[in-house]
Amino acid sequence: MIVVVGAGPAGIAAALAANECGRAVTVIDENPAPGGQIWRGDADQRWVVRFRNSGIPLLAGARVVWGDPVSRTLLLELPDGARQIEYETLVIATGSRERFLPFPGWTLPGVFGAGGLQALAKSGLPVQGKNIIVAGTGPLLLAVAAYLRGKGANIRLIAEQTPAASLWPFGWNLAKRPAKSLQGLRLAWDLAGVPYVPASWVVSANGEGRLQSVVLNRRGTVVTEECDYLAIGFGLQPSTELATLLVGPDTLVAATGDAELALLEGRAAGYRAAGNVPKAAAMDPDLRRARAFADELDKTFALRDELRHLADADTIVCRCEDVPLGRLEGKDSFRDAKLHTRCGMGPCQGRICGPALNFLFGWPDTSQRPPILPARIGTLLAEDQGLRE
């Protein structure tokens, strides 16, 4: 059996491709419904509909906490227990998460990831009439702002850290890709009247017990804006924990990017998993084109140096263990920081502070050890028994 981890665009495409080749497939996802983050709550999205109509079994609400590439087994934790599942070939389509950078006040309730606030709104969080500032970098900010505005939110402004001089050439190149320019025009229409301010970024978030205002560097001028929510996103970070743990000949990884690239990556991985190499290889030109666009995005929206200096000595960097930046002084690696301060050793296992520290200090991300997510003792015991049988 082919097992696909992740029911976002890549996972759905992989499962459908393998299914099309006549192979038995099972998909695992930690969320209650398929669609990943981008199609969360969107039961009518055509890929989600195709997936549902395919009859491919989905194990929803199941988190992969451990795996063994030798016995080709995954250990899953479900709300009501644990389960082991064996695979012949594994497709890892765990997608990506947002990259966060620490700044004073970023731990206040009301500060969300940009994609995070969108995900919450898609799941039913009312944003009608809320004053929202969207800040960070990349085209996701526009998509999030347009979505929230469509739900009745009042988008005060979008602060994009990239300077206008870098945005223009990108916009010009976009014109060569009709589908993407159409998306861009649509967003521009949806966001008409919302200030989109390049070369601007959040300096601090402030409030008593919850977010009340945000201080922004707006093209060199420091301004304070009141708001209910702040949606911040500094680009995406692939979730590679499972792929790192299960690297092996029977493991395929569908890389991540925008939904278009993810669909292509997933489909190619699905064909390969099913042993249909010609079909996978036929997708190479499309994949190359989509990857080139992803590279262009990364280059255009590269993080500026000023963002390395937003946090002060008291700013918490590791939110799980409440480790402020000042305590990391003199540490020379993530491991050093972990051993001396517990930075990165809380429940998120460095998923939030790891990428931030990589940007701040150039520390490579931490090594991966199972369990890759916090798990109940009962779950680990279930695996123990499984191995003895």
Add this chain to the structure above:
Amino acid sequence: MPEIRVDGMAVNAAEGVTVAIALLSAGRNRFRTSLSGEPRAPLCGMGVCMECRVTVDGQPHALACQVVVREGMEVAT
């Protein structure tokens, strides 16, 4: 509309939403208290940051952003 109890208080939640949505919609800003005593609420909204963890029906460390509300559910922050 399922009714859940949050720290003993009745909260009406929309059908099929997650615990995180139910709490945020009810104006709750403290999902957990950090080691240094700060209130924390969801950040990533997608099961990564673990900031939204609450106790659901006696089960600690449940991620509010991934657990769907059920009639009579007991949530402790």
